[in-house]
Amino acid sequence: MRVGTRTVAIAVTDGMLHFELGIAYEVFGSDLSHLVDPWYDVALCGPGPIRxxxxxxxxxxxxxxxxxxxTVIVPGWADVDQEPPAELVDAVRAAHEAGARVASLCTGAFVLAAAGLLDGRRATTHWAHTDVLAARHPLVEVDPDVLYVDNGxxxxxxxxxxSMDLCLHLVRLDHGSAIANTVARRLVVPPHRAGGQAQFVTAPVPARDDHxxxxxxxxxIERLDRPLTVEDLARRASMSSRHLGRHFRTVTGTTPLQWLLVQRIRRAQELLEATGDSVDAIAEAVGMGTATTLRRHFNRTIGVPPDAYRRTFRNARSSAGSSAG
Structure with a gap:
């Protein structure tokens, strides 16, 4: 039986990395009830005072x-040469057996692996420790080349x-892309970076508004349904296409066309999540023209077709709602 809806327990013990712990508490522990009410109910859980x-x-x-x-969040475990405390491992295992969603940040994966939660599953951790994780836990499929892995x-x-990417991913699953994007902008970080299955795309957020x-x-963004070109953007900005390209690279880290494609894909994600519109209608609404074009770009960028994305997202939201009840 759950304590309440969307309760988040951050599992702490001596030897946790404070940076990852701070990220988790900043995302889930800040009062953002003006965005979603209720927001998360967060508790630090550990065996007495910890360092x-x-x-x-x-x-x-x-x-x-x-x-x-x-949801149980396990921050980074500092000393990967030592086995994590048995009481922490046992508690994390018990939480998962009780139906909790368990997420590790950085080397917190060593705690999940010790609990047997990663056996037969794909997982990742800090690149400097992936070889150690794989050697110590041979039943885990360790992927050193991804930002995060979602096994449900x-x-x-x-x-x-x-770690921030994964926390925002969890917010997105729970509350949708619009809320996750708002939280990301508040923190001045990209709303999405590609995870293990390239399910989310980079959408750089300028750190300042005077660029x-x-x-x-x-x-x-207000005209994504139109067939905009680089020349259209340059004309609007009163600069040459070459000058525009230089500014885009400086401000967003990418080209005008790539940035525009990312915005169209992001809008398509939001419409797939929040509406029952057909793929044809969404393709038109985001300026892709046809469902064929949208499917091609969406599949290449996200890694799954639009219909599969909609099903996966809704299943994730449905499962979260069921477990919270």
Whole structure:
């Protein structure tokens, strides 16, 4: 029986990495009820006062609360040469057996592996430790080249910044892309970076609003249903196509056409998630013209066809809602 809806337990013990712990608490523990009410109910769960780096933390409750959470987050484990504490491993295993969604950040994957949750599953961790994880746990299919891996009830991320990617991925599953994008913009990070299955795409967010494209980018996003060209964008910005390309590279890290494609794909994702519109209608709404064109670009960028994406997303939302009830 669950404590409540969308409860998040961050499992902590001596030796946790404070950076990953901070990311999890910033995303799930901040009061964002103005976006979604209720937001997450977050608790630090650990065996008494614990030390994470130079910080001394007082948990809200013990590890015995983990099985009552909807989601359990395991931050990075600092000393991968040592086995994680048995009480932490047992509590994480019990939480998963009780139906919790369990996600590790960075080297937190070593805790999940010790609990047997990664056996027979694809997983990742910080690239510097993937060989150690694979050698110690040969039943785990360790992928060193991805940012995160989503196995449904068990998720793992690579190191540091990839922990943020996975946390935003969880928000997206729970609340949809619009909310996840808003949270990302608040944190001044990209809303999506490609995960293990390339299910999400890069959409750079400029860190400042006084860049040369500040007026152009919103203008383009409002007109995604139109067949815009680089020349159209350059004309609107009152600059040459070459000059526009240089500004795009500086501000977004990519070319005008690639940025435009990403915006069209992102809009298509939102419509697939939030509406029952046909793929043909969505293709027209995002400026792709035909369902064939949308399917080709969507499949190449996301890794699955639009129809499969819609089914997967809705199944994930349905499962989250069922487990929260």
């Amino acid at each position: 994470a780096g130079r910080f001394l933390l007082e948990p809200d409750s013990g590890l015995d609360r983990l099985p009552y959470a909807d 009830s068990v998720l793992t991320s690579a190191g540091k910044a990839a 040369p494209l500040a007026e152009l980018l919103p203008w383009v």
